[in-house]
Amino acid sequence: MKEDFLHYVWKFQKFDTRNVKTTNGEAIHIKKVGDHNTNSGPDFFNAKLTIGSQLWAGNVELHLKSSDWYEHRHEEDVAYENVILHVVWEHDTEIFRKNNTVIPTLVLEGIIASETLENYHRLFTKKHNWINCEQEFHLVDDFILKHWLERLYVERLEAKSEVILSHLKQCNSNWEALLFRLLCKNFGLKVNGEAFLSVAQSVDFSVVQKCCSTQKQLESLLMGQAGLLEEAKDDIYYKLLQKEYGFIKNKFRLNNSNVIRPKFFRLRPPNFPTIRLSQLASLYSISKQLFSKLIENPSEDTSEKTIKQLYSILTISAHSYWDTHYNFGVTSEKKEKKLTKKFIDLLLINTILPLKFCYAKTIGKEVSEEILTLAMILVKEDNMVVEKFNKLKQVAKNAMESQALLQLKSNYCEKAKCLECAIGNVVLGSNFGN
Incomplete structure (x- = not known):
């Protein structure tokens, strides 16, 4: 008890x-x-x-x-x-x-009520494989699930806003610098997220802005700070970047001793740090004032138009050198290294929408419904948590719902906070077990 x-x-x-x-x-x-x-x-x-x-x-x-x-x-x-x-x-x-x-x-x-006691004991005292209510989850009314998932998604955005605001403080309230930092982290995905974040933190954003005039210049800055230009390689493009980085490093007195070196091990070649950093450099060399383009879209735009514009901005490719390479000096079959729709979706879900929500909140603008609608347009994420919930009941069909399920699992199920969960409350008050 x-x-x-x-x-x-x-x-x-x-x-x-x-x-x-x-x-x-x-x-x-x-x-x-x-x-x-x-x-x-x-x-x-x-x-x-x-x-x-x-x-x-x-x-x-x-x-x-x-x-x-x-x-x-x-x-x-x-x-x-x-x-x-x-x-x-x-x-x-x-x-x-x-x-x-x-x-x-x-x-x-x-x-x-005896029913309530029986349901309580079933939730908390029986052995469960994954979550406490896995035997009853599929019986919960769709209407209750829908509204609870919407609340959970906004709750997740609120939690992410706290993290974003702490980064904003470190960026001296510069929203453009903050966007760059968050994009760096998410371009690195799970394996290299912290490494890419450390690259962003190792250089003042004003230096990034000064190196945005060409894709090659910014790529040399990012690759150099990441420690990827420190060897002697017989590769023309590598030597060009190495020489460019040497000039930038001396000019701006850069230091990368605290940068976490990115990993290649167990990554699919399209996710190699070389490819992702080149794509990031391409994005910033093509798009100026990226924050206003990605975050401050006109309010009169429809959600579908907003998503289309975001895809248009983020559909970029790595430098042409990488069409035939995944790493320096090692040639591969020719293929343009363009950001895939799936990768752009992850950027929108994990960077753009949370930042849009956080920014609106700081200026006193209510955009919860707008963000919910945008997230509902995006395809759900593929991960173990979403897959397991969908096996219990087909509940996640879009990104809003998949994000909400991640919040449900980490903040409620894993902490056995069933009594604070709408689903747990339904189970406690039901006769599912009878």
Whole structure:
């Protein structure tokens, strides 16, 4: 039994409220359960109850055992002086106010709906392969799932905004510099994300802007800072970049000693750091004022038009040298190294939409519905979490839903926060197991 289960039971009155009494036999009539407090202090504020013939207004505190009151030293905390009812699973001692009057106690054991208890035990005490509700997930109503996933996606955007704002502070509130940093990280994907981020952090964005005049110049800067131009190679293009980087490094007094060296191991050749850095250099050499182009699209544009414009901006290719190479000095079959639609989708999902949401929030603009619509246009991500949820029930059809499922798995399922989850609440109040 967990205390948050008692919170759920009290909040939604999942017990027989018709004949509720305190441990002293006084009748309790609940007029208002109170406002659930998830911070420090009593669990429910501003409750209204009639105990006996007296109407009370105040706070409600819940514990597994009455003695937890003293275990948590609430008797010493002024925040608990206005508690009008102590709700517990087990009553093992009387609780007194400072004036020695007894705080009325309600015992939930024995009055909680049997269905609710059975569902609780099924969720939390049985062995599960992946998530607590995997046996019931497919039975949850589509309408409830849809609205819960929308809330989870916005919750995920809020969480990402906190990370983005911390980077913005490091970028001295320069949104263009922030975009470059975030794009660097996501061009590196999971394997080289931190390495590419360290490249972006190793050089002031003003230097990047000064090197954007040609694709070759910016590529030499990125490759050099990444430590990919430090060997002696008999390759003309390599030597050109190496010479260019030597000039830039001396001119701007650059240092890359703290840069994490990118990896090639176990990567598919299209994801080699050489290819991705060249593509990034190509994007910035072609598109000036990229932030305004990607983030500040005109509000009158339709979502479909916005997505089309974003694809147009991000559909770029690496330098022509890489048409016949994946690494320096090693030739391969000729193929243009263009950003694929799948890769652009990942950039939109993980960089552009979160940044668009965060930027709008900082200027006081509400764009949640706009971002939701854009995310619904994009194809869902392919990963193990989305695949497993879809095996339980075909729920993810677009990027909004796949992102929401990632939020659900990491923030609720893995932490067993079923009582804070709309799906968990449905399971607790259902007769699925009967």
